[in-house]
Amino acid sequence: MMKGTDQKIKILLDDKACRGCQLCVDVCPVEVFTFDKARNTASVTKEDNCIGCLSCYYICPPTCIDLQGVSYSKNFYCDSEGMKIASRLI
């Protein structure tokens, strides 16, 4: 449970698309997912724990995880001029 925010995060997992790789189970720091051995798919068991880090969303190979109600980080500063500076410094 996240204190200090009104984000109501809803996790949508397409279990028909899930390949059972368990990457989401491993990457989630707050144990939102468990692996259902009988069905060979991941399932969302503790949605309330979610902090909206989106690691599951990005790691899922068949992209079968989607999240609703998450406040997305603002990449305000991504501009072409910045990229030129980046290529010089990093």
Added chain:
Amino acid sequence: MADLVKERKKLQDVMMFMGALGQGAEKILQRSASVVGFQSGKAIGMEATKNFTATTDDLEKAVDLLQEALYGIGLDWKFGLWKKSDEPTYFKDEGDKWVSYMWFQDCLVRNTLFTYADKQEGALCHMSHGFFAGALERILGGKKVDLEILHGGENGCYKKLTVFKEKGGS
């Protein structure tokens, strides 16, 4: 609008410079770079909130006050305490310290540098932890605060907050 773009560009340039410094420090100092980042961030955190005089011993209230203090100096950094839904309280008493977990979103380091592949959980992240810890220490009247990163995600981070019962300074 033009002023805003100019200000963002200035900030981006500063953060690029900071990112380069952080990466250089990691190459030379290796793991010590995190400690250097944390301690320097702590000094900045204490200095930045020096005009915020409210203090409290209530840990949950202290985190709320910290958000207020940072907002007062123009920092809209979204964070809060976290617990499992079946746990009764946010803080656990572990003898000489209280421990809680926190979520962080819209972090300055991620928002400015993540798209340029600056590695998360590096010296610059530890500097922001130190900033948080220093500012919270001031609000808690000098109780030592530590913030440990447990997970650096693409859109948010999960961290462990430790508040020591004894006053310790840095």
